[in-house]
Amino acid sequence: MRVALFITCFNDTLFPETGKSVVRVLRRLGHDVEFPYAQTCCGQMHFNTGYRHETRPLAESFAKTFAPYDAVVTPSGSCAAMVRDSYPPLADSSHSAEFARTVAAIAPRVYEFSEFLVDVLGVEDVGAVFPHTVTYHPTCHSARTLGVGDKPVRLLRAVRGLRLVELPRADECCGFGGTFALKNAATSTAIGLDKAEAVLESGAQVLCAGDNSCLTHIGGLLSRQHAGVRVMHLADILASEGPHPELDPYPSGAVRTVVTP
Structure with missing residues (x-):
């Protein structure tokens, strides 16, 4: 092939x-x-x-x-x-x-x-190693248009050492929507803050998704709060072959609450 x-x-x-x-x-x-x-x-x-x-x-x-x-x-x-x-x-x-x-x-x-x-390929275990706590955000296009369902979650569950935790209100949009975030910034930010709050509720070290565009939006909101949560694409986790020492769920001075503007 x-x-x-x-x-x-x-x-x-x-x-x-x-x-x-x-x-x-x-x-x-x-x-x-x-x-x-x-x-x-x-x-x-x-x-x-x-x-x-x-x-x-x-x-x-x-x-x-x-x-x-x-x-x-x-x-x-x-x-x-x-x-x-x-x-x-x-x-x-x-x-x-x-x-x-x-x-x-x-x-x-x-x-x-x-x-x-x-x-x-009929594969779920790709031989990855990622001993960290992860939560998964199903992006709108992958979930609603493509219908990928639980495929990303099944792949994550097969990663050695990975602890997968549930993302509250996972089916809600992150608010990015491409040019929507530019044309409707206030609405996009408000939706994104709700998603960021859900990520923090999960207690995960890493937020994973299949679209870096959505991760950029959510990650930007999390970073502005010094939340100490990293965003990573599914492929980057599946390519991992060991721990990432830089991952710290509670860095010094981190604020674990969402501040709404």
Whole structure:
């Protein structure tokens, strides 16, 4: 099986280590991973903001770039949902039979990381070691659009040494929503503060999710409170092979309460 990594523009710019983690995990499981250098943005930001005409060239480029691969793996439920859920109606509205064919061919082969591990490879134990307390936030696109269900949780439960604790009100949105956080900052922050409070209630050292965009939003709110909780992508935890000494759930002088502005 020929596998490609779609790192996404957000991860490539801010969290390239997460892409490396995906590759490390898959190589540990005996699979080679290719990185097509022609890949760019999937167009989600343009599409969600109403610029559908501008999205089409990005979608066409995506389909052309990843056409040779049997599977496209991405550490982003959000971008996987864009390709699988939004590309087909975009192609249908284009009235281009060729574009519709390319989208129909590539969309089913795009997988969020946990989906690929559990559904395609049939693996839950990836050989990870992470002896820390973790709670998991199911991001909206992964949970509601892709329907990944408990796959990330099953992967976390198989990690040696990891103590998984429940996140209160886990099904609630974190408030990020891409450009929503920019256009509706006050509402986004209020929702995010509720999520940050739930993270602190869990008592976890680490908040885990399958989208670094959501983790950036929640992590920013936690860091401004000196909460002492680290955020980590699922792939980064699954790539771990031992303890992280820098993790301290209660650093000196930390404030463990949410301060609402």
